[in-house]
Amino acid sequence: MNSNPKSNNSYKTQWDLSLIYSGLSDTQIETDITYAESVYRAFAKKYSGKTDYLASEEKLAKALKEYVKLIDASVSKPYIFFHFHHDLDSKNSKVEAKLNMIAERAQKIGNLVVFFSVALSKIPLSLQKKYLNSKVLAPYRYFLSCAFNQGKYMLSEAEEKILNLESLPAHTLWVQGGQKMLAGRTVVWKGKTIPLPEALGMLSQLSTKDRRALGNLCRDQFIAISEYAESEMNAVVTQKKIEDELRGFSTPYASTVLSYENETETVERLVSVVTKNFKIAHRFYKAKAKMLGLEKLEYVDRVAGIGATKREYTFETSVEIVRTAFAKVDPIYAKVFESFLENGQIDVYPKEGKRGGAYCWGTPGMPTFVLLNHTNSFSSVTTMAHEMGHALHSTFSFVGQPPLYREYTIATAEVASTLFENFVFEEIFPTLTAKEQIVALHDRINDSIQTIFRQIACFNFELELHQTIRREGMLPKEAMAKLMNKHMSAYLGPLFTLTDDDGYFFVNWSHIRNFFYVYTYAFGELVSSALYEMYTENPESREKIKQFLSAGGSDSPENIFASIGIDVRNPEFFQKGLKKIEKDIARLETLVF
Numbered sequence: 335m336n337s338n339p340k341s342n343n344s345y346k347t348q349w350d351l352s353l354i355y356s357g358l359s360d361t362q363i364e365t366d367i368t369y370a371e372s373v374y375r376a377f378a379k380k381y382s383g384k385t386d387y388l389a390s391e392e393k394l395a396k397a398l399k400e401y402v403k404l405i406d407a408s409v410s411k412p413y414i415f416f417h418f419h420h421d422l423d424s425k426n427s428k429v430e431a432k433l434n435m436i437a438e439r440a441q442k443i444g445n446l447v448v449f450f451s452v453a454l455s456k457i458p459l460s461l462q463k464k465y466l467n468s469k470v471l472a473p474y475r476y477f478l479s480c481a482f483n484q485g486k487y488m489l490s491e492a493e494e495k496i497l498n499l500e501s502l503p504a505h506t507l508w509v510q511g512g513q514k515m516l517a518g519r520t521v522v523w524k525g526k527t528i529p530l531p532e533a534l535g536m537l538s539q540l541s542t543k544d545r546r547a548l549g550n551l552c553r554d555q556f557i558a559i560s561e562y563a564e565s566e567m568n569a570v571v572t573q574k575k576i577e578d579e580l581r582g583f584s585t586p587y588a589s590t591v592l593s594y595e596n597e598t599e600t601v602e603r604l605v606s607v608v609t610k611n612f613k614i615a616h617r618f619y620k621a622k623a624k625m626l627g628l629e630k631l632e633y634v635d636r637v638a639g640i641g642a643t644k645r646e647y648t649f650e651t652s653v654e655i656v657r658t659a660f661a662k663v664d665p666i667y668a669k670v671f672e673s674f675l676e677n678g679q680i681d682v683y684p685k686e687g688k689r690g691g692a693y694c695w696g697t698p699g700m701p702t703f704v705l706l707n708h709t710n711s712f713s714s715v716t717t718m719a720h721e722m723g724h725a726l727h728s729t730f731s732f733v734g735q736p737p738l739y740r741e742y743t744i745a746t747a748e749v750a751s752t753l754f755e756n757f758v759f760e761e762i763f764p765t766l767t768a769k770e771q772i773v774a775l776h777d778r779i780n781d782s783i784q785t786i787f788r789q790i791a792c793f794n795f796e797l798e799l800h801q802t803i804r805r806e807g808m809l810p811k812e813a814m815a816k817l818m819n820k821h822m823s824a825y826l827g828p829l830f831t832l833t834d835d836d837g838y839f840f841v842n843w844s845h846i847r848n849f850f851y852v853y854t855y856a857f858g859e860l861v862s863s864a865l866y867e868m869y870t871e872n873p874e875s876r877e878k879i880k881q882f883l884s885a886g887g888s889d890s891p892e893n894i895f896a897s898i899g900i901d902v903r904n905p906e907f908f909q910k911g912l913k914k915i916e917k918d919i920a921r922l923e924t925l926v927f
């Protein structure tokens with residue numbers, strides 16, 4: 335029964351990609367790419383090799399105004415269009431070929447304007463100061479401040495171009511090689527041959543005996559390709575060392591923090607506070623061991639579920655829950671969600687050839703799309719809310735900001751998603767039976783432990799890995815595995831016994847190839863908790879949520895959050911943020927012990 339006047343029948347469950355282009359052979363695609371190429375070329379022709387525009391506020395403002403036009407003329411729209419088709423039908427090699435071609439053309443036009451960032455970075459310090467206070471340049475102030483900050487580490491135009499080009503063979507191809515090997519591995523489980531990624535996905539739902547047995551089979555596969563992973567990790571980490579030294583970065587994580595527009599002190603404090611509080615994770619695993627009926631835990635047990643909620647959440651039911659929860663915060667969020675459903679911006683169900691997982695992707699100038707693989711589980715509902723959180727962030731930022739600031743940094747992205755996930759979780763929680771509440775709470779804390787503590791333990795692992803390779807020249811795989819165990823044990827705590835072989839998980843951990851990216855997960859979740867708490871304490875603060883969602887990349891994450899009353903620079907901030915997870919653990923303990 336659907337008491338809502340709006341019938342779900344009007345909702346599409348498949349993407350309508352004709353919202354972007356009419357089809358794969360739409361001639362508008364080539365027109366858009368050619369247009370982008372011409373705009374970039376014209377800009378390069380006008381400004382490359384010249385310096386006069388750098389010396390006057392008015393001339394620089396004019397150049398920046400033209401530079402902004404490049405953003406609108408980018409090839410992102412055709413690129414994403416083909417990517418979407420590829421994600422729905424990974425076996426279509428024509429789509430893949432087209433995708434590679436567009437990527438190549440995108441890199442070429444990107445290289446045409448490398449000179450501009452280099453030129454901005456060479457503006458003398460005294461002029462930089464003047465420009466940052468200039469009225470004429472005010473619309474570009476934050477953009478310029480980022481360019482000047484990055485400029486300190488910028489090399490010559492020729493060197494920048496070389497580094498751009500060599501990143502493919504020196505990093506990307508190594509990493510892709512590893513991914514191919516992992517994707518090609520299989521395990522034989524109960525007489526059936528299954529791909530390694532699928533086996534890993536099964537672990538959380540198995541009994542302890544089966545989970546550990548299958549976990550060992552997966553681990554054997556990591557060990558089997560660890561020779562390659564040893565060369566790969568040493569190569570990509572050494573390449574980074576070379577680049578960091580050329581650019582003058584003082585720590586292995588400095589360039590990541592800079593590119594995500596965070597402040598070093600914020601990230602260092604986050605890492606140190608979370609590391610000092612690993613005991614919170616230990617406390618959770620004590621409750622988890624009790625729920626699993628185990629005295630001691632093995633590495634693979636961290637992913638164990640404690641039973642699935644039997645309740646089914648069909649797509650229609652999930653939509654109602656998400657819509658209701660969003661509307662309680664502000665009816666506008668429910669409206670945007672409905673428009674996504676009506677227009678065909680959400681692809682709902684798993685399909686043969688469609689990629690797994692879930693994401694939200696868009697760029698200014700076209701609708702944003704959400705990919706799901708809805709399986710009627712509890713987590714299908716929270717995933718829907720999570721991805722719609724990203725979608726709301728994009729929707730509000732794309733209309734709320736001028737072109738230069740529409741896209742937000744990765745450091746703020748997970749704040750929006752986890753915030754809306756929280757709203758939906760709290761909507762469902764009271765409707766569950768006591769038994770289901772235990773499962774739901776366990777799963778949520780388990781996720782938070784991974785997002786906050788495991789990711790920061792990973793950051794610590796990465797840091798020591800980079801430092802050791804920088805100091806000693808290379809690190810053998812046995813030592814890498816040992817290092818991984820050291821840092822995993824630190825957050826897992828005394829109930830876990832790790833074997834030497836467990837350390838080979840580094841072979842499979844894709845994030846460590848995206849150096850120090852992991853901190854953004856912990857940062858996003860802790861800021862999101864603070865925002866959630868602010869809202870529950872005072873629902874009037876809902877306007878601040880909208881203000882954040884509309885802020886795009888108009889300022890640093892620190893300043894965006896400060897403007898809505900969330901002071902991440904406060905030394906107490908992260909410590910206070912951990913209170914929410916402690917509260918959840920206490921809630922779970924009263925249900926379990």
Ligand SMILES: [Zn+2]
Binds near residue numbers: 724
């Ligand atoms: Zn996300």
